[in-house]
Amino acid sequence: MFLINCPYCGERDQQEFKAGGEAHIERPKQPTELSDDEWAEYLFMRKNIKGVQFERWNHAHGCRKWFNMVRDTSNDEIKAIYKMGEKPPAQ
């Protein structure tokens, strides 16, 4: 059970949060211009790696804010947490 440092509320138990999949996948601004393959790339393709992963999390039972997390999936170490719109820390 992680202890997650919500950038708005501070340290809270994982129970209060919802994982939201891979981070930094931007919705295309002009979807109609995209080929089927390009759109499918955005829609379906997600990384699932053993190691350092960039993820979206939501403090669903707290402030309801979304934020980003860098997590090592091999040992669940949370390496960094930063707000939406902020640049990911250098790894």
Next chain:
Amino acid sequence: MIKNLRVKSSEYIDETNRISFKFNGKTYHGFKGDTLASALLANNVHLVGRSFKYHRPRGIMTSGSEEPNAIVQVNPGTNRTEPNVRATEVEIYEGLEASSQNCWPSVEFDIGGINNFLSPFFPAGFYYKTFMWPASFWEKYEFFIRHSAGLGKSPTSSDPDIYDHRNIHCDVLVVGAGISGILAAKNAAKNNYKTLLVDEKNEIGGSTIFENNEFNKIDNKTPSEWLKKEIEELKNIKNLEIKTRTSVAAYHQYNYLLARENLTDHLEAKDKTNKIRQRLLKLRAKKVILATGALERPLIFNNNDRPGIMLSSAVKKYSEFYGVACGSKNIFFTNNDSAYESALSLYNKGINVEAIIDIREQSESKIVKKVKEAGIKIYWSYSIVDTTGYKRLNSVSIMKLSNDGTSVTGSKISISCDCLGVAGGWTPAVHLYTQSGSKLKFDEEKKVFVPNQNTSEQISVGSCGGDFKIDEIIKNLNQKLKDTLNIKETDLDNIKVEIDQENSKRNIWLLPSDKPLGKTKPFVDYQNDATAKDIKLALREGFRSIEHVKRYTTTGMGTDQGKLGNMHALGIIADTAGVKMGELGTTTFRPPYTPLTFGTIVGRNVGKFFDIFRRTPMNDWHVENKAEFENVGQWKRAWYYPINGETMHQAVQRESKAARESAGILDASTLGKIDIQGSDASEFLNRVYTNAWSKLAIGKCRYGLMLNEDGMVYDDGVTTRLGENHYIMTTTTGGAANVLGKLEDYLQTEWPELDVYLTSVTDHYATASLCGPNSKKILKKIIPDLDLSDENFPHMSFKEANIGSIQCRIMRISFTGEHSYEINVQASYGKDLWKKCMEAGQEFNITPYGTETMHLLRAEKGFIIVGQDTDGTMTPIDLQMDWIVSKKKYDFIGKRSLYRSDTMREDRKQLVGLLTDDPNIVLEEGAQIVSELNQSPVEMLGHVTSSYFSPNLNKSIALAVVRGGKDLMGKKLFVPMENKNINVTVAHPVFYDEKNERLNA
């Protein structure tokens, strides 16, 4: 007469408080402070159970939670009964009853004991290998296997006890209150760390509290005396909380631990009532100090499981702590000095020790000399090759060990005895450590796994950290405390420790016998009856991974998780396969460390708190009027209102007719309601719904369909424009929370530039939906001054009004196809609103209807229910709802996906109506649809999604999704059922009032 083996009074046993208890129906006596195990031993009862597979008689082996054999059923036949409880952990109280498990008719005479003689036919994997053929026989096999499997009996009535959960946050959590744990907690608390010290036993002090070995001294006192002084000092320390009878079950990541605090199990029945029995502690600690100690290992030799064969340390504890002699003719069997301490302890109390059998060549420590001086015979370099005694040990046979330890030589000596203390060395209790994700390493010198790489802020101190000698323990503990707590000085700096402990030992994982291995029974896992030969068989059959050998032989898979034998299993595998133990790794130690009851896990979340539910403000009225309820999401919704003993079908038919012929009323409070405000609210709706919103006039309502980005229908509902920058959106009952979550996700992450604010107001409003041709007249009676003309208040529009002094929002919208109004008031007025509608509607025979009638009425109109007629694979085009998908809008969620080659396929499943050729036959929802009957295999074209008997059309109607259904209008299809084939015709999905004339009626 029962022989009393209580030899000496002990300060932990209150001999003035005599307690009677029953074991297997027979009454025994013990004293306050006894465990069931110590009390039975004092009564010379060793035989307490039968083993799992061979039903061999088994006795008490240990004095703690690692006990594999002495597991009993507590309070059998009552609703407080609990199976698989370790007798070594049960504190006795007046009226306690316990019984043996896994035996029938009794532990003394157990029919299953025949398995022991058939054991050559029960090798590892017996069940896998035997019950494979013929496959059709499995059901017969299963019956017998189920009857012979399992330990103990679960209670048949509900648990009368109360359980609780509690969250505790602390700076330092110390697990285990032996000498290391106590010293760690004391120093942490003294340095202003908020500290919690927990121990599974009822007394703190661990094994040091009865450590009276005269050769070990701390500040010139025996360890026992010294520790008692330290414990006394704990009372004056602030910041320190001590919890006994508290067993840590699990150690998760980020220093999150679960512990079971036992509050009433040691109390008499009369004192248990109305108290919390057990509490699950959810512990979050900044730093964790593990001081869980070490478990003594047995030795693996032929017939090493007889009642009377115990761990040497347990024999010592029973004598020192409980004042109980485990036997009158004791022998010890050892590979290290520990057994000598036990032997001396017994000797000092006048208990007879016949001999010590030591597999080592010799040892020169002071304690060994002292044992020699006491005249106890020591057999150096001897090993036990067999034991005798069915229900109680009565002799051991020993032989000289060869130099390499792989065989025995010379003549066999038989020694008569009734108790054998076995000492095979100590294994650090690293279970919790590894649960935390931390990694072990194998210490070649000590032959044990010790903590290596920590994943969280934690340390392992004392013997669980691999330190076994008291001087080492204190020295290393001191340094670790300074590092972890960031302190310069501790209490331990000036402690003087004198010790005589020699670490010499001779490790032989599987001791040889004069018989071939196949003819012996050297048990490795006592609880699951796995022997060394099972492990060797698994290796011969090709298993290599320790995890596979474990599962194949079931070694370490009992309720004790193999706390005693796991190291031997690893050692035997390593020796046989010719690899180093460190390379094998260990099996995974999983929570819980000791079994937890279900009650503790669920805590207060039982009965009506098991799953939370929501009720509408009108709920009391529905209950008073005998509504039946159904669960919709977390809501309890009125399903239908039977009167005069109506069946569900009769009630729904009556309600449906009434709503169309005169007036009906539905509690629609559960629909999700989201208040949307902000200067970009219209633009936001444009992006989330498939249709256009910019031009919706203030005071008008519009139906919207929401897609997922993959183009599939996600939710639907009516949204009303309350002002220039103000909307109220309704969602499906079950989808409300997810819709809000999804909208917030887009607002926060994709479109943060939009000025939009979302607020869930589902619970803030109560909604009554008034429908039917007389709904207008009823509303007029309730709000006489509101102009209800079609010109002023047309379909799909909104008015604010007052009912008396109560403000309400009224939408003229319809989910039934009838002229209808949804009246919203502040939730607290919901019941009053409902009653007012009922009163005003009385002259029109207003009929309350539930969700079932609502579903029927909307099906007559061909309106979809998201989640019933859709399943996450339906696009609006599939639903024949092209009309709601804007062609002009540049983008909305899911738009691009509607032009993917897959979503544009002509042969997708599409929503159609189905009419049965026989109008009285109602199709089953979920029934499959085919076009050919005499074909095999036959292609499934689709399935029925909604199906009812329509009282207004007097025929059966259904909605279905059918492959390429749009082009099959009028085509004959079939719905094959178990006993018959039903002929159906594809129809337009709107069955009733296709021209929507009734909306304005």
